[in-house]
Amino acid sequence: MYFNVAVIGGGPAGMAAALAAEKKGCSVVVFERDKRLGGILNQCIHNGFGLHYFKEELTGPEYAARFAERVKNAPGITVYDEAMVLSVTPERTVTALSPYAGLITVEAGATVLAMGCRERTAGAIALTGTRPVGIYTAGTAQRLINVDGYSVGKEAVILGSGDIGLIMARRMTFEGVRVKLVLELMPYSSGLKRNIVQCLDDFEIPILYGHTITRVEGAERLRRIYYAEVGEDIRPKPETEKYVDCDTLLLSVGLIPENDLINGIGIKMNPLTSGAVADEYRQTSVPGIFAAGNVLHVHDLVDNVSAEAELAGSAAADYAKGVLSHGEACAVKVGAGVRYTVPQTVYRGTGKVDVYFRTDGVYKNKTLKAESGGETVFSKHRLILTPGEMERIEIDKSKLKDSLTLRLE
Amino acid sequence: MEKYDVIIIGGGVVGAAVIDRLAKYELRCLLLEAGSDVAYGSSRANSGIIHAGYDAETGTLKARFNREGNRALWNIARELDVPHIKTGSLVVGTAEQLPMLQKLKARGDLNGVVTEIIGRAEILKKERNVADGIEYALYAQEAGVISPYKLTIGYADRAVTNGAVIKLNSAVTAVFGRRGNFRVHCADGAQYAADTVVNAAGAGAAEINRIAGAEPLTVTYQKGEYYVLDQTERKNISTIIFPLPNEFGKGILAAPTADGNVIYGPTAEPTVNGDTSVDAGGLDKIKKQLAVTYKTPDYRKSIRLYAGLRTICGMDFVIEQSKLKDGFSYLAGICSPGLTSAPAIAEYVVNELVAPFKALVPKKNCVTVMPKHKRLKELTAAEIKERVRADEAWGRVICRCESVTEAEIVAAIRSPLSAVTVDAVKRRVRAGMGRCQGGFCMPRVLEILARETGVPETEITKCGKGTEIVFPRG
Structure with missing residues (x-):
């Protein structure tokens, strides 16, 4: 089977990419491993989605449904649900497995990776102590509660202050769970400020920054966690150890782009994002393979995912039709205070290009500067910048020289 | 009351190997396991190594059963469709440690185990990521890795297929009677009768001997902590890398697992009450000691920590017919190389401990090769x-x-x-x-x-x- 564009993943990124490619007249196939389109949005029953994209506040399933409806009505898009992609080659042969269609092999003019991300686990952070039941990653608990309709415990502690953990603090409070404490290793939250306010402060749930769990206790079920303040070296200070009794521990300690599918096919990866290195069009180092959404870098707002995926889907369509062209490449470099940028390459030309980035710490009263060829092409004063909030700047492509450097001054 | 010829207490790899072997004869056999599955204790949490057998003190049961078990296990793993790889193993050392490697080789020779001492160039052909200071290694080609819980499950599945009975969640609370007339009580209230009883309760063996009125056993416990690494680390290691053994055991190894992951560990810490928690201090020890032998550990690729329990009862395996309780036998202190030894231990138990009480009449139409389950x-x-x-x-x-x-x-x-x-x-x-x-x-x-x-x-x-x-x- 041949499609102009194959999209791997039917979450927000995959749906937006497919729609954008179809709009350009392409035949598109979407492989979704779950029973329905929407990805993790389907378990995010809280509101706060769509403020930028739809200019109104929606729940996750509502946001997903709007896209899913469009996908369903797009004549050029074929969706395989419950279809797990087993392999993708640099030549864009995609093999998937479905209970209904069996083994599906598709040749594609372009491919968009939109597999999303997964949660870091207790093993990944080397959580010490016993190994009882009652320790869930925040997203797994979210699914068990919101989709499957169960409860997971009575008294909870949350390690990490990623957005899902914060959302789950509120969600579990609504469900009658006593959320006793949130612990964050860093001196700041990796989640959105609005979630700290709306999910913790409003419910008087305490958060301790610069603290981590030292060990967990409990034979069958979790019974107690010990925690301590961390020093400059981010290691716990034993003399500050305390404990709190709980039967549930949620981990919200980071998300990792789920790129295992493309391991070993020669796509250059960025160790800072754990996603592919991508250009302005979200094209990876392997021509014709694009990536968008959380598989490229972890976003905090789905609205940004949709926008990024539209860009990728549209460019993938152009690539498939042989009309993707661009000016001279200009590498995006990180300077003081900037952890990473996406994209990592922009092109000289006309119009504007958005560059997204995260800072490497909390900064107050700083000027954000972008320079190219020794000249400042963007400058803006900011009262506060935090790693938990992705930043975006708009660059005039005609001003680009050999490289573009972002820094805080 | 259900009546059996033989009751085995404990569904670890040894208990499972014993019932698998007994199920080949015209015997009614029952295995009682306290946990919710077989391989619930030490058999699920160890290094999963098929040891070559150079390490055990010559003349001990450990040396004998390791050698015999190693020879038998490859074929059994194929019969039971258990993941295993003959990776070979390296005990690595510096130039100064060469005499100790030679001593280990001499012991291997006495134990009837083929090993050779190789220099750095040869080492690098087998394992390119040994640490920089390593100059010599004792190479044993007969070593490998196996999934320890899959081996136990494989034995259990074949035993059940051949008519044996395995009851899980059946903690034994009392053993009454004697040869020909045992009564075994479980925590759930169930009672079973048997002619002979084998205590293969692993970490619980001393307690079972106590409640049965058999010989008191003095046992101590050590826990061994491990990192499990993502499968992406598998490309960095092809053999088992041991340091020189010391008084605490075989030391911190790096090894592939039979399922394609990598493990680092184990520590050897005294522990009580079956505690198998993982300590930050233990993890630091792994990091410190592994750096001496292995060049490319990557702790960021950790996907899981675990710890297993070693039950130590003197220097050797203890496998005895009770003198105090006629018809009752017991196994204790089956720590490393217990996994490798399991097939040989099972053969010994059946021939030496069960045969005196029960005639071994081979069953017709026994299943030997289990169906292969392709993934x-x-x-x-x-x-x-x-x-x-x-x-x-x-x-x-x-x-x-x-x-x-x-x-x-x-x-x-x-x-x-x-x-x-x-x-x-x-x-x-x-x-x-x-x-x-x-x-x-x-x-x-x-x-x-x-x-x-x-x-x-x-x-x-x-x-x-x-x-x-x-x-x-x-």
């Missing part, structure tokens, strides 16, 4: 197509990290020793063993278990009573 990853495109046509569950991938389909999970639930917990499914088919550690697949495994067993999801456990995963709302 999705091992199937060709044509095979996949054929299977999905016959059963759509072969096309439904449940565990994405390990590519496990619904069909494989259902098969595990319907296997001879049925998997009825999330952990039992995980050990049989690897759903939840990958880098997301069940984050995505666990809710779906719960759903499949509930559907297949007719038990509500709120009653499905991770690994037995008290480990329910979800609760009714409200």
Whole structure:
């Protein structure tokens, strides 16, 4: 089977990419491993989605449904649900497995990776102590509660202050769970400020920054966690150890782009994002393979995912039709205070290009500067910048020289 | 009351190997396991090494059974379809440590184990990531790795197929009577009669001897902590890398697992009350000691920590007929190389400890080779197509990290020793063993278990009573 564009993943990124490619007249196939389109949005029953994209506040399933409806009505898009992609080659042969269609092999003019991300686990952070039941990653608990309709415990502690953990603090409070404490290793939250306010402060749930769990206790079920303040070296200070009794521990300690599918096919990866290195069009180092959404870098707002995926889907369509062209490449470099940028390459030309980035710490009263060829092409004063909030700047492509450097001054 | 010829207490690798062997004879056999699955104790949490046998003190049971077990295990692993790899092993040392390696080789010679001492150039051909200071190694080609819990499960499945009975969640609380007239009581109130009883209770062996009125056993426990690494680390290691053994055991190793991961460990810390928690201090020891032998450890690729229990009862394995309790025998202190030794121990137990009481009449039509369960990853495109046509569950991938389909999970639930917990499914088919550690697949495994067993999801456990995963709302 041949499609102009194959999209791997039917979450927000995959749906937006497919729609954008179809709009350009392409035949598109979407492989979704779950029973329905929407990805993790389907378990995010809280509101706060769509403020930028739809200019109104929606729940996750509502946001997903709007896209899913469009996908369903797009004549050029074929969706395989419950279809797990087993392999993708640099030549864009995609093999998937479905209970209904069996083994599906598709040749594609372009491919968009939109597999999303997964949660870091207790093993990944080397959580010490016993190994009882009652320790869930925040997203797994979210699914068990919101989709499957169960409860997971009575008294909870949350390690990490990623957005899902914060959302789950509120969600579990609504469900009658006593959320006793949130612990964050860093001196700041990796989640959105609005979630700290709306999910913790409003419910008087305490958060301790610069603290981590030292060990967990409990034979069958979790019974107690010990925690301590961390020093400059981010290691716990034993003399500050305390404990709190709980039967549930949620981990919200980071998300990792789920790129295992493309391991070993020669796509250059960025160790800072754990996603592919991508250009302005979200094209990876392997021509014709694009990536968008959380598989490229972890976003905090789905609205940004949709926008990024539209860009990728549209460019993938152009690539498939042989009309993707661009000016001279200009590498995006990180300077003081900037952890990473996406994209990592922009092109000289006309119009504007958005560059997204995260800072490497909390900064107050700083000027954000972008320079190219020794000249400042963007400058803006900011009262506060935090790693938990992705930043975006708009660059005039005609001003680009050999490289573009972002820094805080 | 159910009446058996032989009751085996304990479903670790030794107990399972014993009942598998006994099931080949015209005997009614029962295995009682306290946990929610076989391989619930030390047999699920060890290094999974098939030791060559140079390490054990010459003349001991350890030396004998290690050698015999090593010879038998490769074939048994094939019969039972247990993942295993003959990787070979290296005990590595600096130039100054050469005499100690030579001493180890001499012991291997006495034990009848083929080894050779090789220099750095030869080492690098076998293992390019040994640490820089390493100049010599004792290479044993007969060493390898095996999935220890899959071996135990394989033995159990074959035993059940051949007519033996295995009862899980059956902690033994009392053993009354004597030869020809034993009565064994379990915590759930069940009672079983038997002519002879074998105590293979592992860490619980001393307690079983005590309640049975057999010889008192003095045992101590050590825990061994490990890191499990993502499969992406497998490319960095091809053999087992041991340091020189010391008084605490074989030291911190780096090794591939038979399923394609990598492990670093174990520590050797005294422990009590069956505590197998992992300590930050233990992890620091692993990091410190592994740096001496292995060049490319990557702790950021950790996907899981675990610790296992060693039960130590003197210097050697203890395998005895009780003198105080006629018809009762016991095994204690089956620590390393217990896994490798299991087939040889089982043969010894059957021939020396059971045969005196029971005539061994071979059963007709015994199953020797168990059906091979190919994983999705091992199937060709044509095979996949054929299977999905016959059963759509072969096309439904449940565990994405390990590519496990619904069909494989259902098969595990319907296997001879049925998997009825999330952990039992995980050990049989690897759903939840990958880098997301069940984050995505666990809710779906719960759903499949509930559907297949007719038990509500709120009653499905991770690994037995008290480990329910979800609760009714409200």
